[in-house]
Amino acid sequence: MSSILVVTDAWHPQINGVVRSLERTAGELEAIGVKVAFLTPQDFTTLPCPTYPEIRLSLAHRGMVRKRIEAWGCDHLHIATEGPLGLMAASVARKDGIAFTTSYHTRFPEYVSARLPIPLSWSYGWLRRFHNSGQGCMVATRSLEDDLRARGFKNLQRWSRGVDEHLFRPCEGTALPPDLPRPIFMNVGRVAVEKNIEAFLELDLPGSKVVVGDGPQLEALKRKYSDVHFTGAKVGEDLARHYASADVFVFPSLTDTFGNVLLEALACGVPVAAYPVMGPIDVIGETGAGVLSDDLRQACLDALDIPADHCRQLALNYTWAASARQFLANAEAAHDRKRGEKAA
Structure with missing residues (x-):
C-alpha cells in the first residue's frame, strides 16, 4: 500500500x-x-x-x-x-x-x-x-x-x-505569570461544555487554576470564574512550556475517547488528576502517573506527590x-x- x-x-x-x-x-x-x-x-x-x-x-x-x-x-x-x-x-x-x-x-x-x-x-x-x-x-x-x-x-x-517527546518535555522556568500562587492546577483543551471544565473550576483547591485553550464557552467561564487564569489557545513550544509550568494536569472530561492532552502533560513531567472513565483509565490506569477518582479534588491533591520522571517514562511508551x-x-x-x- x-x-x-x-x-x-x-x-x-x-x-x-x-x-x-x-x-x-x-x-x-x-x-x-x-x-x-x-x-x-x-x-x-x-x-x-x-x-x-x-x-x-x-x-x-x-x-x-x-x-x-x-x-x-x-x-x-x-x-x-x-x-x-x-x-x-x-x-x-x-x-x-x-x-x-x-x-x-x-x-x-x-x-x-x-x-x-x-x-x-x-x-x-x-x-x-x-x-x-x-x-x-x-x-x-x-x-x-x-x-x-x-x-x-x-x-x-x-x-x-x-506524543512528540522532543517538543513536550520538562523545562526550567514558567510560561505563566511568576506571581501565580503555587501549586498550579491546569487544564488544556477546547473550552466547551462537553469537556466538563466547570467540574474542575468549581473545586476548592490551593494555589491557582489555569485553563489553556479556546472555545465557545471561554467568555462565559471567564466572566463566571474571575479568579482563574485563562491563557487562550497555545501551540508548539509555547504550549509545551505551559504544560511544563503546571504542577498537576486536571482532566475533568467524561466524554473523551482518549485524550492526547494526557500524553502531552505526562511527557512534560506533569501528573494527571481525572475521573476513572474511558481515556484516563486506558492511559493512566494503575501506572501511578496520575490519580483517578470520583473525588476529583482529592485526586488533584494526591497527584501533587507523583514524581515528574515517572510521568514522563509512561508517556515515552507512546510513539x-x-x-x-x-x-x-x-x-x-x-x-x-x-x-x-x-x-x-
Missing part, C-alpha cells in the same frame, strides 16, 4: 486531538514511503457550524466528493469523521465498491446529549450504521472498543496515539511511529476483509 486518502471534516483552523493525530500519523506514514492526501473542508465552500464557528461545514455534493476521490486515485480511503464530507465519502465508497476504514474519535452521542434532548440510543444507532458500513472502524483504546462492541459495532481495530504502523496495518486488513466480502 503506497498511498492513502484521508477524508476529514475536522481540520484547520481547529486545534484539537483529531487534527493533531491525523497530521502526525500522516507525517510518520510519509517517512516510511506512504503518500498521504487529505480531503478537508478547505477544498470546498463552507459555512460555520452553529455554536462552533471555527468548525466549517462543507457545502459539497456527492459528485464533487467522488470526483476528488477519483482524481487522487489512492490505494486506501480512510474516513476520519462523521460530518458532511465523511458521510458523502462513505456513500461514494459503498456505491462504487471501494474499501474504506473509519475512525471513532469522539463520543458523539454524549456530545449531542449535552446540548439537545436526543436519546443516546438514536445517536448510537445512526453511528453504528455509518461505521459498520466500512471494512474497519479504528478506536484508540480497549475500553472504547469494548463499549462499542457491546453496542453492536463491528470490525473494530485498535489505533493508539503518540507516533508505532501509531502510524498500526494505522497502516489496519488499512491493509480492511482490504483483506473487502476481498473476502467480494469472494463470498
Whole structure:
C-alpha cells in the first residue's frame, strides 16, 4: 500500500486531538514511503457550524466528493469523521465498491446529549450504521472498543496515539505569570461544555487554576470564574512550556475517547488528576502517573506527590511511529476483509 486518502471534516483552523493525530500519523506514514492526501473542508465552500464557528461545514455534493476521490486515485480511503464530507465519502465508497476504514474519535452521542434532548440510543444507532458500513472502524483504546462492541459495532481495530517527546518535555522556568500562587492546577483543551471544565473550576483547591485553550464557552467561564487564569489557545513550544509550568494536569472530561492532552502533560513531567472513565483509565490506569477518582479534588491533591520522571517514562511508551504502523496495518486488513466480502 503506497498511498492513502484521508477524508476529514475536522481540520484547520481547529486545534484539537483529531487534527493533531491525523497530521502526525500522516507525517510518520510519509517517512516510511506512504503518500498521504487529505480531503478537508478547505477544498470546498463552507459555512460555520452553529455554536462552533471555527468548525466549517462543507457545502459539497456527492459528485464533487467522488470526483476528488477519483482524481487522487489512492490505494486506501480512510474516513476520519462523521460530518458532511465523511458521510458523502462513505456513500461514494459503498456505491462504487471501494474499501474504506473509519475512525471513532469522539463520543458523539454524549456530545449531542449535552446540548439537545436526543436519546443516546438514536445517536448510537445512526453511528453504528455509518461505521459498520466500512471494512474497519479504528478506536484508540480497549475500553472504547469494548463499549462499542457491546453496542453492536463491528470490525473494530485498535489505533493508539503518540506524543512528540522532543517538543513536550520538562523545562526550567514558567510560561505563566511568576506571581501565580503555587501549586498550579491546569487544564488544556477546547473550552466547551462537553469537556466538563466547570467540574474542575468549581473545586476548592490551593494555589491557582489555569485553563489553556479556546472555545465557545471561554467568555462565559471567564466572566463566571474571575479568579482563574485563562491563557487562550497555545501551540508548539509555547504550549509545551505551559504544560511544563503546571504542577498537576486536571482532566475533568467524561466524554473523551482518549485524550492526547494526557500524553502531552505526562511527557512534560506533569501528573494527571481525572475521573476513572474511558481515556484516563486506558492511559493512566494503575501506572501511578496520575490519580483517578470520583473525588476529583482529592485526586488533584494526591497527584501533587507523583514524581515528574515517572510521568514522563509512561508517556515515552507512546510513539507516533508505532501509531502510524498500526494505522497502516489496519488499512491493509480492511482490504483483506473487502476481498473476502467480494469472494463470498
